[in-house]
Amino acid sequence: xxRRGCHLCDxxxxxxxxxxxEPELADxxxxxxxxxxxxxxxxVVLVDGVVxxxxxxxxxxxxxxxxxxx
Numbered sequence: 001x002x003r004r005g006c007h008l009c010d011x012x013x014x015x016x017x018x019x020x021x022e023p024e025l026a027d028x029x030x031x032x033x034x035x036x037x038x039x040x041x042x043x044v045v046l047v048d049g050v051v052x053x054x055x056x057x058x059x060x061x062x063x064x065x066x067x068x069x070x
Contacts, residue, residue, distance in 0.1 A: 001044035003028050012043040012057040019062065 002009040045053040052065035
């Protein structure tokens with residue numbers, strides 16, 4: 001979950017790409033339900049529908065969440 005002009009979102013996206021991942025992006029401001037759920041939490045990284053990171057995203061946490069057999 002992301003939004004335009006969000007520097008933390010840009011940082012999280014750069015981090016994911018640096019880890020070899022190309023995430024599916026969803027803009028919280030383009031969908032009422034996303035806005036209700038994630039407005040002040042962006043960026044939010046979901047894996048299989050589960051929030052694994054939000055706000056200032058930490059690389060180690062992402063590595064654990066994205067590792068096989070997590």
